[in-house]
Amino acid sequence: MDSATIAFSSRDLLLRSSAALYLPAGVLLCGALLAAVAYHLATRTVRSGAEGRRTVRRVCRAAVLLAVPLAVLGFLAGFEVVDAGPMGTPLLLGGALLLVVLARLLAVRTTGAAYPLTGERAALGISTALIVLCSFWTAGGFAHQKGHRDAQWLARNLALRPAVVLDTTERLYLQWPGVDERALPDPGAGQRFRYRYRGLRLLAQANDRMFLIPRDWTWERGNVLILPVDADVRIVLHPG
Structure with missing residues (x-):
């Protein structure tokens, strides 16, 4: 076995483990990018007139309605009533909270007021902290799941x-x-x-x-x- 083959073999699992950190970070950045694009499109729609504001409000209501079952499923998964895997609970809870925050932001945007409103700053700060916590929770669950898969792959090879x-x-x-x-x-x-x-x-x-x-x-x-x-x-x- 030459030195290049030995070096590759000894680093193989370390590289596979690094993916457990890079992939969740990439997913979170893509999610932030999609949220920014959605906010930009909603802002342009609001500026188009009264009909645009009504459209954005309908989207906000739909987002809140979608967040409710996501949150319920997240709590059920957290209490192991349903099996959502190691990443299910933080993804469902964090996704539901993110939808609510974005819906509120866009709803306030249709009124022309600045967000957050004076009485909502504490709630926004707590919501942001919870979303970040769910993100780390999801990354930890992903790493745990991938570690199990890598260990099974190693045992077979x-x-x-x-x-x-x-x-x-x-x-x-x-x-x-x-x-x-x-x-x-x-x-x-x-x-x-x-x-x-x-x-x-x-x-x-x-x-x-x-x-x-x-x-x-x-x-x-x-x-x-x-x-x-x-x-x-x-x-x-x-x-x-």
Whole structure:
């Protein structure tokens, strides 16, 4: 196995995990962009005259009517009455609250007044904080769900990870199924390494640490060995 292949293998899961952060951020930015476009179109419609203002008011009422069932479903999902997945509750609650805020903003816009009104600033601040909280909640649920999928994928494709032969100066006492421990012969002075371990695979490498897993690792109850790469270990990587 050449160095380029090893480097790709050791960074593969880290890159997949990074997507768990980038994708929710991209979705949130796209949602903000759509909201800005909707506000711009509504503003132009309001300026077109009385009929335009009536159209915007009807859209606002429809948005509020849509927000009600979304909020109800969100609460039901939060109390596990319905199964909406790890992202369902924050998406439903945050989406409902966002629709209400946008509907109120556009409704006030049709009157020509500035938003927020004097008595609504605290409510707008609390609503914004709740929407941001739901956004972080959604990102956390997405990362949790994607982590489970990646772990299942890894368990099905362990042969793609580099196999590891590990020599150590001290016994690690790895009582893991599939991992073989053998004492190395002592040829005399100068031999520092005492134990050899086979049946491990390289999960990832970050700075001066390697993350090793057994060859029959499972995502439900798998073990991970975090190993500092220093003079007390000797590692050989080869194709799985």
